[in-house]
Amino acid sequence: MSHPVPSDLYGTFNLLTPSEQQVLGGLRELLQTQVKPHVNGAWEAGEFPEQILAPLIEARLMDPPELKEAGIKPTGLYEGLRNFELARLDASVATFYNAQSGLFRTVVKLGGSEEQHRELDPKIADFSLKGVFALTEPEHGSDIAGGLAASAVAESVGGVSGWRINGAKRWIGGASQADVLALFARDQADQQVKCFLVPTDAQGVKITKITGKTSLRIMQNADIELVDVWVPESARLQRINSFADVAACLRTMRSDVAWIAAGAMAGAYEAALRYTTQRTQFGKPLAGFQLVQEKLARMLGNVTASLALVTRLTQQQESGIYKDENSALAKMFTARMLRETAALAREVCGGNGIVLENDVARFHADAEAIYSYEGTHEINALIVARAATGISAFK
Structure with a gap:
């Protein structure tokens, strides 16, 4: 298999098994036929297109039947390229899916007991239990480690041991569509952070959609209030x-x-490539001009370098090497390159780069959210530099 997507210059997809390539090829077709037609309208309306949910769930991307039949367990590289394919179409769609497949599934896998993981993981994989990761608070984002204010107090009710939770969360993506919140609160007895699976319909839970966003408009972020x-x-x-x-x-x-x-x-670059090869000015395609070609080359270089970086990071993690600075560097670098690439893509499309029909506008706006979520550029830089120098600059 060679160059399944125009932005995979070095053939990253060739590292997958034929069965994995088959699954992602099916995903690519599904996204083009059943998801893309709804994306621009949903983005403009600021709503999640519910009609895309069933096809994504039925594809069983977390536990693909094609891999099961071949006796293959999904690899980290497959899971990474699955996110790549989703985001290549739309960042909100990828963020929504990753809220379940990445954030929620990971916290249950790493944070739950063996029994909890064994019981819940199949339900997470087939979306029969939908959950989200609720960490960020209205007044605490980058300083959440020490500043987390949501509280949990041990309290028995009717002879059943449990916890009374109070507090607020913000920017929780997909909360209104979830069954449970993987919610972090500080145990008032020992001041340590604990995590609770809180049903979204529990008494005292109030979920409010955040409106007025100019980025990730399809992704439904929420404010959450928890009262007793x-x-x-x-x-x-x-x-x-x-x-x-x-x-x-x-x-x-x-x-x-x-x-x-x-x-x-990759999505931004490919959208710019499509537009500049089709748009004619001064008697020839925009892609035929030297200045445009230089920008296209820079965009492709950014994508290629980022793919190489995340591929190697994933290979390390699969071998058991997990380092804060490694994942922080990957997030910091790729988010910065996304910001630059989306800006260049918008630039080569001229005024038409700000209309949804050419796709570039979505990536240009969504890059801003990705640049900040899951650790800002600055916080990730401090994590990386702390490891490099042995000196912490956080305080």
Whole structure:
């Protein structure tokens, strides 16, 4: 298989098994035929296109039947390129899917007991249990490690041990479509961060859509208020007992986001390539001008470098090497390259680069959200430089 997408110059997809390539080829077709027709309208309306949900769920991308039949367990590279394909079409669609396949699934896998993981993971894989990762708060984003304010107090109700939770969360993507929130709160007894699976329909939970966004408009982000919400002890993820445990989850999740950034970058480049080869000015295609070609080459270079970086990061993680600085560097670099690539794509499309029909506008706007979520550029840079110098500059 050679160059399945125009932006895969070095043949990253060739590293997959034939069965994995088949699954992603099917995903590519599904996205073009059943998802793309709804994306621009949903983006302009600021709504999630519910009609795309069933095809994405039925494709069983987390546990593909094609791989099962071939006796193959999904690899990290397959999962990364799955995010790449989703983001190559649309960053909101990829972010929505990753909220389930990456954020929620990871916190249950790493934070839950063996019994919890064994019970919940199949339900997460087939979307019969939809969940989201609820960490960020209205007043605490980058400083969430020390600033997390949501509180949990141990309290028995009717002889059942449990927890009373109060607080607020913000920017929680997909919360209104979820069954449960993987919600982080500070245990008032030991001041350590714990994680609870809180039903979205529990008494005391209020979910409000954030409106007025100019980025990731398809993704439905929410404010969440929790007033005297009680959950049983069985709803607590048993292996999250400090922020260090949360950080272990984030270490893995940042690689997912780096793949999304690489995919969105590819989408922006390919949209610009399509437009500039079709648009004629001064008697020839825009892509025939030297200045435009230089920008296209820079965009492709950014995508290629980012793909190489996230591929190697994923290979390291699959071999058991998980380092904060490695995932932080990947997220920092790919998000910055996405921002540059989307801006260049918008630039070579001229005024038509700001209309949805040419696709570039979505990537240009969505790059801003990806640049900031899952750790800002600055926070990730400090993580990387702390490892390089041995000196922490956080305080």
